[in-house]
Amino acid sequence: MKSPPHCVNPHVLLALHLLTSLGLSLAQTLTPFPFRTVNISQLFDNTAASPDGSADFDGHGDSFDSQFLPTGPFTYDGITYNLPTTWGAQPDNVMASGQVITLDEPTTAHEIHFLLAGDADFGADFNMTFVDGSTQSVQVQVKNWYVWANVYKGVIETPSHFEQNGAARNLNRTNIYQWSASILSESPLQSITLPAQGSHTTHLFGMAFTPSASPDTNDTDSTGPVLSVRRARFTSRWEMINGVRAQAVEVTLANLLPSSAHSANNSLNSNHSIAITGDGITTVLPGTVNRLVPGDQARVDVFVTGSTDNSNATVEVRDSTENTVGTSEGWDTSALIENWVPDRDVLNVHETPTWWNNAKFGIFIHWGVYSYPAWAPPSQYAEWYDWYMHNPANESSPTWVHHRDTYGESVVYDDFIPFFNASKFNASAWVDLFDRAGAKYFVLVTKHHDGFALFDTGNSTDRNSVKFGPKRDLVAELFETSAREKPDLHRGTYYSLPEWFNPDFAPYGFGTWPGGLAHNAYNASEVEPYTGRLPIDDYIEDLQFPQMLSLAEKYGTEIMWCDIGGPNKTIEFAAAFYNSAMADGRQVTINDRCGAVPDFTTPEYTTFNSIQTASWESSEGMDPFSYGLNSRTNASQYKNGTTIIQTLVDIVSKNGNFLLDIGPTAEGEIIAPMADNLLDAGSWLAHSGECVYDTKFWFPTSQDIKTPNDTTSPSTRFTTTPTTFCMVTFSPPSGGQLVIDKRVPLLPGDEIFFLSPNANTTSLPWTMADNGKLTVDVSGSMDEIESVKFAWAFQVKYKLD
Numbered sequence: 001m002k003s004p005p006h007c008v009n010p011h012v013l014l015a016l017h018l019l020t021s022l023g024l025s026l027a028q029t030l031t032p033f034p035f036r037t038v039n040i041s042q043l044f045d046n047t048a049a050s051p052d053g054s055a056d057f058d059g060h061g062d063s064f065d066s067q068f069l070p071t072g073p074f075t076y077d078g079i080t081y082n083l084p085t086t087w088g089a090q091p092d093n094v095m096a097s098g099q100v101i102t103l104d105e106p107t108t109a110h111e112i113h114f115l116l117a118g119d120a121d122f123g124a125d126f127n128m129t130f131v132d133g134s135t136q137s138v139q140v141q142v143k144n145w146y147v148w149a150n151v152y153k154g155v156i157e158t159p160s161h162f163e164q165n166g167a168a169r170n171l172n173r174t175n176i177y178q179w180s181a182s183i184l185s186e187s188p189l190q191s192i193t194l195p196a197q198g199s200h201t202t203h204l205f206g207m208a209f210t211p212s213a214s215p216d217t218n219d220t221d222s223t224g225p226v227l228s229v230r231r232a233r234f235t236s237r238w239e240m241i242n243g244v245r246a247q248a249v250e251v252t253l254a255n256l257l258p259s260s261a262h263s264a265n266n267s268l269n270s271n272h273s274i275a276i277t278g279d280g281i282t283t284v285l286p287g288t289v290n291r292l293v294p295g296d297q298a299r300v301d302v303f304v305t306g307s308t309d310n311s312n313a314t315v316e317v318r319d320s321t322e323n324t325v326g327t328s329e330g331w332d333t334s335a336l337i338e339n340w341v342p343d344r345d346v347l348n349v350h351e352t353p354t355w356w357n358n359a360k361f362g363i364f365i366h367w368g369v370y371s372y373p374a375w376a377p378p379s380q381y382a383e384w385y386d387w388y389m390h391n392p393a394n395e396s397s398p399t400w401v402h403h404r405d406t407y408g409e410s411v412v413y414d415d416f417i418p419f420f421n422a423s424k425f426n427a428s429a430w431v432d433l434f435d436r437a438g439a440k441y442f443v444l445v446t447k448h449h450d451g452f453a454l455f456d457t458g459n460s461t462d463r464n465s466v467k468f469g470p471k472r473d474l475v476a477e478l479f480e481t482s483a484r485e486k487p488d489l490h491r492g493t494y495y496s497l498p499e500w501f502n503p504d505f506a507p508y509g510f511g512t513w514p515g516g517l518a519h520n521a522y523n524a525s526e527v528e529p530y531t532g533r534l535p536i537d538d539y540i541e542d543l544q545f546p547q548m549l550s551l552a553e554k555y556g557t558e559i560m561w562c563d564i565g566g567p568n569k570t571i572e573f574a575a576a577f578y579n580s581a582m583a584d585g586r587q588v589t590i591n592d593r594c595g596a597v598p599d600f601t602t603p604e605y606t607t608f609n610s611i612q613t614a615s616w617e618s619s620e621g622m623d624p625f626s627y628g629l630n631s632r633t634n635a636s637q638y639k640n641g642t643t644i645i646q647t648l649v650d651i652v653s654k655n656g657n658f659l660l661d662i663g664p665t666a667e668g669e670i671i672a673p674m675a676d677n678l679l680d681a682g683s684w685l686a687h688s689g690e691c692v693y694d695t696k697f698w699f700p701t702s703q704d705i706k707t708p709n710d711t712t713s714p715s716t717r718f719t720t721t722p723t724t725f726c727m728v729t730f731s732p733p734s735g736g737q738l739v740i741d742k743r744v745p746l747l748p749g750d751e752i753f754f755l756s757p758n759a760n761t762t763s764l765p766w767t768m769a770d771n772g773k774l775t776v777d778v779s780g781s782m783d784e785i786e787s788v789k790f791a792w793a794f795q796v797k798y799k800l801d
């Protein structure tokens with residue numbers, strides 16, 4: 001790899017000479033982000049689309065309607081795939097079943113790109129094999145080709161699809177999705193093994209990859225970084241800068257050299273600024289990239305004013321002496337939205353605010369009438385007591401049996417309302433606990449499927465905590481106290497769109513939310529009361545929509561965390577929500593369970609194996625299987641400091657947020673074991689939070705996972721900031737060494753610090769081998785390391801040129 005120091009490449013010299021002789025500036029055009037389309041048509045074994053429904057995509061006679069699909073070369077996010085010139089004439093996709101695609105010529109690669117759709121939502125492994133025999137498994141989250149809830153939006157979307165070989169039409173939207181992932185570029189990529197056939201099928205329509213740039217063969221260590229603008233995206237996010245509302249343009253900059261060319265001279269390693277120019281556009285705050293090693297990408301916000309829709313912008317990169325390093329032209333612009341209108345296409349532009357992206361850790365609170373019985377068998381949610389008491393209404397439901405044995409057959413669910421009394425509820429104590437737990441936001445259940453609201457629901461219903469039970473406006477108390485005492489803590493509301501047993505929901509009922517009064521669980525001939533119901537004409541117009549608006553406009557929620565989806569007026573709601581928040585100088589967000597226009601997805605009691613570049617938030621109870629308090633669960637089963645911190649760090653390394661749920665008692669107490677575990681998590685975040693909050697994922701990979709036997713080199717997660725790189729291990733390094741097998745972005749002169757309660761730690765000696773293996777000598781810091789619990793954060797501070 002070593003070569004004589006810095007010979008000038010004669011081709012570059014000639015090019016520069018030509019440019020100068022033509023009187024052109026030396027400011028060069030940055031390398032356009034490259035890609036090579038892989039022709040996979042010889043593998044095609046399924047026909048997804050036709051003009052008449054004769055295709056059979058899913059094996060049940062359902063298929064895409066080709067009149068809605070593009071033909072020929074299809075470009076998305078700068079990558080072009082080949083779609084058929086005529087759909088229906090021949091197979092157009094491959095059903096993955098472990099087929100191997102061998103590249104014509106092994107090529108060192110930077111990123112891989114797919115165009116695909118599934119017959120369900122699931123994770124599928126694409127396995128890369130490299131020339132040196134190494135492998136890399138890339139997990140792709142495949143999404144269902146059609147989405148009943150109409151929530152997800154593919155890069156190709158059709159308004160309907162064929163059923164029964166064309167005899168019928170399904171009016172749900174239907175999609176083809178796109179996915180890109182980093183490829184480790186230590187060795188040339190030789191082949192790609194498609195996912196094995198499981199219970200679900202991945203349909204692949206197209207594939208491409210981005211080759212790495214070639215280092216100068218005579219001077220591999222000193223080629224200089226090969227910078228390329230991966231994308232420049234005009235976002236809906238903004239900041240007030242010098243009194244002006246400035247739009248965030250997210251610029252992703254890549255160093256296309258392969259990671260095997262890792263060297264200081266091949267890296268960007270000083271304060272570079274990124275600005276945007278274009279018609280009417282002014283950069284009011286440039287972005288900063290300090291460090292970009294071969295194979296890496298950095299995302300940075302550039303703040304601009306004056307952008308309009310569908311014009312062209314240029315990205316300009318300058319070095320620390322303000323010299324232009326290069327420019328990249330032709331980026332599509334879009335104006336910062338000043339007024340949200342109830343239009344799905346407009347609202348789909350909305351994204352999670354910067355504060356939400358940086359917050360990482362939130363507390364979810366399931367509190368309501370169900371907190372009084374506080375009971376569920378293992379593997380059921382305690383907040384579903386009302387449902388399981390009625391379904392099935394016989395001995396095969398443990399909740400039905402428990403209710404009969406504990407309260408007797410004459411007690412109905414609404415008889416619990418007076419016992420949900422909040423008598424010990426102290427909003428100050430709650431928000432103080434959340435703050436000390438290190439949470440940056442909370443989401444309170446304001447109305448669950450039982451329809452009992454914790455706020456003033458006006459003339460929509462009296463079924464709430466103001467009229468019954470505590471006779472207090474619990475949402476107002478928590479929100480006002482939080483705003484006053486912990487103004488930096490963001491405030492969110494969970495809201496169930498449907499209600500199980502509300503008679504007014506019956507016209508809209510579906511699945512386990514049928515609506516209609518419950519029949520008495522022990523005497524089906526009687527119906528149960530629905531306490532507090534007021535006469536209304538329409539559930540959506542007169543109850544759901546006004547209640548959501550009230551949470552937005554009167555209570556000032558910052559997160560509308562809907563549940564279940566279903567019939568909704570979310571398009572109208574979202575526009576009103578965003579406009580009223582903006583008028584207040586705030587940025588707010590909604591999840592993917594409001595039936596439309598989501599900002600983020602919400603995996604429940606599950607996380608992902610790989611980085612997800614779209615916003616996501618995983619929620620889990622501290623209880624291993626309940627959000628609401630379950631008195632049956634032994635407190636020793638709760639997520640402890642270790643589980644909370646390791647789950648949080650794992651999620652953050654993959655670009656997600658963690659919403660950790662607690663279930664207070666009917667009196668409004670957060671029981672000691674739950675509070676203690678939160679405080680344990682907070683104690684770690686107090687010294688190591690710099691590796692969590694305000695971080696971004698590291699493009700090459702989220703983690704370095706070791707075999708359980710490899711005790712010297714524990715499983716590690718990575719996060720980044722503009723000036724640091726974090727390696728957080730899930731067990732303490734032993735044997736005096738921390739060994740990382742991934743080529744992390746360290747350069748000579750960088751210092752590594754162990755984050756601990758002792759603020760004055762010394763930097764740890766380290767070496768990086770030619771193959772990228774990092775060894776950190778921690779032998780001098782074993783006292784510090786042993787003083788820390790849950791996870792061990794090693795923070796690299798970049799030494800910039």
Ligand SMILES: *[C@@H]1O[C@H](CO)[C@@H](O)[C@H](O)[C@H]1NC(C)=O
Binds near residue numbers: 009217
């Ligand atoms: C590399 O060095 C060889 C021998 O000195 C020379 O012939 C060749 O042109 C050089 N290649 C480049 C790209 O500079």
Ligand SMILES: *[C@@H]1O[C@H](CO)[C@@H](O)[C@H](O)[C@H]1NC(C)=O
Binds near residue numbers: 039082
């Ligand atoms: C892909 O390869 C097939 C042969 O396997 C060929 O017929 C087809 O023209 C190729 N498509 C493109 C876009 O090059």
Ligand SMILES: *[C@@H]1O[C@H](CO)[C@@H](O)[C@H](O)[C@H]1NC(C)=O
Binds near residue numbers: 148169170
């Ligand atoms: C959407 O799909 C579901 C499930 O297949 C189906 O029951 C429903 O009728 C579809 N909706 C429309 C409007 O076609």
Ligand SMILES: *[C@@H]1O[C@H](CO)[C@@H](O)[C@H](O)[C@H]1NC(C)=O
Binds near residue numbers: 125126137193194196
């Ligand atoms: C891909 O790699 C994963 C992880 O190494 C492995 O479990 C899986 O079997 C591989 N899939 C195929 C189709 O080879």
Ligand SMILES: *[C@@H]1O[C@H](CO)[C@@H](O)[C@H](O)[C@H]1NC(C)=O
Binds near residue numbers: 005006222263265
């Ligand atoms: C890096 O570049 C500098 C300046 O061009 C040069 O002096 C030095 O020898 C190079 N280092 C290596 C390892 O090639």
Ligand SMILES: *[C@@H]1O[C@H](CO)[C@@H](O)[C@H](O)[C@H]1NC(C)=O
Binds near residue numbers: 288290
């Ligand atoms: C980089 O430079 C900008 C502007 O000169 C400055 O605001 C910023 O603090 C610098 N960042 C670092 C990490 O030095």
Ligand SMILES: *[C@@H]1O[C@H](CO)[C@@H](O)[C@H](O)[C@H]1NC(C)=O
Binds near residue numbers: 310312329330
């Ligand atoms: C933007 O520039 C590209 C070429 O760089 C051109 O093809 C495109 O038409 C331009 N778009 C607009 C809206 O001006």
Ligand SMILES: *[C@@H]1O[C@H](CO)[C@@H](O)[C@H](O)[C@H]1NC(C)=O
Binds near residue numbers: 460535537542
């Ligand atoms: C509730 O009050 C509002 C405002 O006074 C009114 O517009 C609405 O029709 C009322 N709803 C019902 C169900 O009475």
Ligand SMILES: *[C@@H]1O[C@H](CO)[C@@H](O)[C@H](O)[C@H]1NC(C)=O
Binds near residue numbers: 565596
């Ligand atoms: C939400 O409402 C929109 C607009 O009325 C509708 O298209 C969508 O299907 C609804 N979502 C669900 C999950 O029913």
Ligand SMILES: *[C@@H]1O[C@H](CO)[C@@H](O)[C@H](O)[C@H]1NC(C)=O
Binds near residue numbers: 640
């Ligand atoms: C924390 O919980 C995990 C998972 O249940 C368990 O393995 C571990 O022993 C617990 N740690 C402590 C200190 O109790």
Ligand SMILES: *[C@@H]1O[C@H](CO)[C@@H](O)[C@H](O)[C@H]1NC(C)=O
Binds near residue numbers: 707
């Ligand atoms: C780990 O160590 C145990 C006990 O020494 C051994 O049985 C097992 O095979 C080892 N596992 C691996 C993956 O090396």
Ligand SMILES: *[C@@H]1O[C@H](CO)[C@@H](O)[C@H](O)[C@H]1NC(C)=O
Binds near residue numbers: 760
């Ligand atoms: C930190 O530790 C070093 C070496 O032990 C010592 O010289 C220095 O004074 C300490 N600094 C502070 C702020 O305690």
